[in-house]
Amino acid sequence: MKSLTLFSNKRDPGQAAMEIMEQAHSHPDFEPDLALFYTTLKYNGKYQSMLDIFHEEYGDIPQIGAVVDGMIYSNEIRTDGAALVLCKDEEATIRVDWAREEGAIKSAEELAKKVKCENGVIVLHFPVIHVPDVIKSTEFIARGLYYSNRCKGANQEKQKEYAGKLADWCDKINMIYLPPTVLNIFARRTNYKIPILSINPLGVQVRFSCPDIFCNFKDIGNGIAALIIEKTNMNVYYDDIFSDKGNTLEETKDIARKEFTILKEFKANFEKSVLISLDGKPPMEAAKNLVAVSTIKEKDFLNKMGDGNFQVQTSYVLVFFCKKTKGVFFVGMGSYFPFNLYPFYTDVSDCSEDVFLGCENLYYELKDFISSLRHPMDNNDFKFFCLDVGPFFSFSREKYSYKDKIRELAKENYFGIISENPSAYLPKEMQKRNYFSEIEPNIFFGSGGSNFRLDI
Secondary structure, eight states: OOEEEEEESSHHHHHHHHHHHHHTOOOOHHHHHHHEEEEEEETTTTTHHHHHHHHHTTTTEEEEEEESSEEEETEESSSSSSEEEEEOOOOOOEEEEOOOOOOHHHHHHHHHOOOOOOSSSEEEOSSSBBOHHHHHHHHHHHHHHHHHHHTTTOOOOHHHHHHHHHHHHHHHHTOOOHHHHHHHHHHHHHHSSEEEEEEEOOOOOOOTOOEEEEEEEEEETTEEEEEEEEEOOOOEEEESSOOOOOOHHHHHHHHHHHEEEEEEEEEEEEEEEEEETTBBOOOHHTTTTTTOOOOOOOHHHHHHHHTOEEOOOOOEEEEEEBTSSSSEEEEESSSOOOSEEEOOOOOTBBOOOOHHHHHOSSOOOGGGGGGGGGGGOTSSOEEEEEESSTTHHHHTTTHHHHHHHHHHHSSSSEEEESSSEEEEEEEEHHHHHHTTTTTEEEEEOSOOOOOOEOOO
């Protein structure tokens, strides 16, 4: 596959799109079979006006994309602007499709029914969390407060009922997608034979009604989209920065004690994707003397969302242990919600009640976060990759050296996304080791430290 990356960071979205088109017109012989469009929050609310301009030019080809934190290409690293990547491959069969039903899981199920792939790869795009508009966000707070209050003094069975209702409501409005659950839906549809990569944007700074997904030159908001590429001899690589998991839960717990600085070990109560308590106390109350965070007030939550200044990066994590796989799921622990219940983006029903509160160790280097790029590659292939956004803030002084290291490895014909941690389903024969982040059989996801590469 050949690629052509076009970029603009002009302030006006229409001018940015036209500048991108001017660059495209300087390559009149390049007739693409696929368009990838990735943009930062710079053009929030104006994405469709840009897509309309691209659609007028390329309306007959498949298109997919999302709002991300940055892009890496051709010895460039950009965290403010938009990129259109035109791809050409006469040997590949390329399709895209999307769905947006009432419910995140229902949307995934409906899209999976449309997807067929017998020899190739699927690349999903869906927001791990899509912050709703101000009205739905206010309702989210009201429901969170209501169910949190109902949990006070209730027995464990009732607490689980209320937490489950909050989880179900977050799914109903497509606010929270569950990457392992979604990946399993698509893996089952393809008889567990096809690798599935997933780009799951969230944004290091979030605001109302974001991040958005794009498909077929439409801004589909909190929908889910799939890119299907059927072609032989494509290579898929997934990796994370951690040691291999153990053979038993106890071995994995010992490894976690080395991978993270553990502040305390708790017995947790949870239901679906909502944490109810740690050692019988509301999560933030249980952690208040251990971490430098506290419960956010409702007014501050709404104000920060409205201003686009709500920060989601945190160095504190909750570590869950998966009984099926002996792997680990970890999620950031921060002052995200103005109520006691603590929702997140993975169903931990199969996890042990033993939960660790810790912080990320700082002995990793930038090179650890691009490990999928260290596998051998053919310069003629198009290298498409997704990197965890976390290191760009942990290593702020060094982050621009990323572009030099990546160009040294990828040489040419590459494009990378900087975003929230990607996830993946990999058939057993494609796995390189016993990944720490295996949350369900052959499904890999965590809140940091992962990356993937697809060679086409």
